[in-house]
Amino acid sequence: MDAGKRLRIKVRNARIGDYAALVKLWKANGIMIRLGDDRDGIRTMLSHNPKLSFVAVRNGDVIGAVLGSWDGRRGWLHHLAVEKGYRKAGIATMLVTRAAKEMKSRGISMVKVEIYSRNTASKALFSKMGFKHYEKLLTYGKEI
Secondary structure, eight states: OOHHHHTTOEEEEOOGGGHHHHHHHHHHTTOOOOTTOSHHHHHHHHHHSTTOOEEEEETTEEEEEEEEEEOSSOEEEEEEEEOGGGTTSSHHHHHHHHHHHHHHHTTOOOEEEOOOTTOHHHHHHHHHTTOOOOTTOOOOOOOO
């Protein structure tokens, strides 16, 4: 039996009403709230990328989440997090699989994720799920 049925977890589309729960989840899991992660930024992301972001809910509480976006060429996953008490139950895999499935249904053929080098749990998860590590790829950013 899969984790969702065993733990009675429902995966549904994320909505702006989940914002406070998302911030709480991200902070509890060491995800820094940065420029664009405010309520207006997340509202914009959700509206520009409808039905690509998901939350895992148990007993009415958000216990996991992933944000998905599409840049016109590739799908991207952001801010994947699962509450510590629910890790190793397959919830992150469910969320990533659901987002990737939705992206594929829209004709998106590649999904990518950026992971901090210190995040060993995410590196292991994405490797296990078949994501390729581009060792020499660097990411740069600038606030504008």
